[in-house]
Amino acid sequence: MQKFISSFQNQAVKRILQLQEKSRARKKEHVFVVEGIREINLAIKGGYQVTELYYTSDLFPAEKAENLLSLISNPVDVTELSSEVYQKIAYRGSTEGVLAIVGSRELSLQNLTFKTKNPLILVAEAPEKPGNIGALLRTADAAAVDAVLIANPRTDMFNPNIIRSSVGCIFTNKIATGSTSEIIAFLKERKIAIFGAALQASVPYHSVDFTGGSAIVVGTEATGLSCEWLENTTQNIIIPMEGAIDSMNVSVAAGILIFEAKRQRR
Template identity: 60%
Template sequence: MHYKEITSTQNQLVKQILVLKEKSKERRKTGRFVIEGQRELQLALQANYTIQTLLFYPELVSESDLDTLIPSQIEHIIISKEVFQKLAYRHTTEGIIAIAETKPHHLDGLTFQNKTPLVLIAEAPEKPGNIGAILRTADAANVDAVIIANPKSDLYNPNIIRSSVGCVFTNQIAVGNTSEIITFLKHHQIAIFCAALQASVNYYTQDFTAASAIVVGTEATGLSDEWLAHARQNIIIPMQGEIDSMNVSVAAGILIFEAKRQRGFL
């Protein structure tokens, strides 16, 4: 099959891809984002993301490999080594870079397959690496939804996609402000458990077998007062060292897997 080829780093499409990677404003305006890597691309396709264009470096991925990975109707473009090195964040990208369409992540788009959903909520997470790690934890635990409250970064930040190893595509995710999310949880009769130091009890003393939302905040500021005011119970992870907090993704993992243990999945 004959493919279009790009050999210049000054090509207009190359410039567009670089802007999409670097600017959240451009991702929001165009409704497009960039995916790197075979695994990430496969997960996006399984989640029914629309792939507009696929660029590949033939020294790292063959046309026959592409045929098994990517639907033939997607535009394929061969890129040179120089273009690939310009576009790829990491050299383990396996020669694949794709442009995809974003999805909306509204609260009213969430659907629950059971009557006792388990939801993980992160308020105002700032570091893409932490968001990615939270999404990996959520995927590992197969939670019913992840909700980001008052997000500081859009979900299609390349660092989130990379650090989540594609779990941004495998989780059911919504974003909203704290008030909207609390209203949503109360409407669905989902109990709120806030990870906080104030008026808290050890996390393992609580019953997470009913519909539950576990809410975590940042290490620096914790959760806002609005969350604490609507919590059924504040919960804490007892620690034996000198500090009183841990990385938010680690804390989320401990709490979520306790809920899964109670539900008989461990």
């Protein structure tokens, strides 16, 4: 029999709030919260396991819940929430009335494989803002890069802000995390050229050859790339700036560089 929750004091409600707010809670249970029909669909298509589904029939009719459940092969615990309870736990302002508890993954370099001998990889060093990480994942999805590597991550990749700002592209990209040293070693072992977006000893980005295995590495807007990256790049590249300021948003810069690589590869 399907459960119905109308109390804010229910333990399931408190648990969902903990999973949304606390990285420690997500890591302890190896699960995270996904809100919205598109994001849940992308998680399912990406092979993530949905274990629990919560919805309010005021916004998400029961037949829609049935349609969603038909896409999931494993057993799912389904709970209907009152509209008031759902609004309390909804992370997004304009919510669709459905959220899921999803099993997380080890985003390990060791698990990463490529379908091509000349992969195109986006590397971001120590990104802090979930919104920037989400935007980088959207850019990577748009260009269909072979992988996104996050060096020295400062935030949990299953943070609800990353899922929201990436509009579910965390599920459409191959993603791995590791230290700067680990990622440099990974790239060098596979003879992948490392192109660092940096001012020092750089050439215009359109003058380098991205047709071989290539990693485009971007740092934070505040500090740029660390010395360890700068000492290990094949070539540093720069986007010539013609206005009054000397930098741009990291996801915008990454998009320019990635799509130049895609243009060359056509």
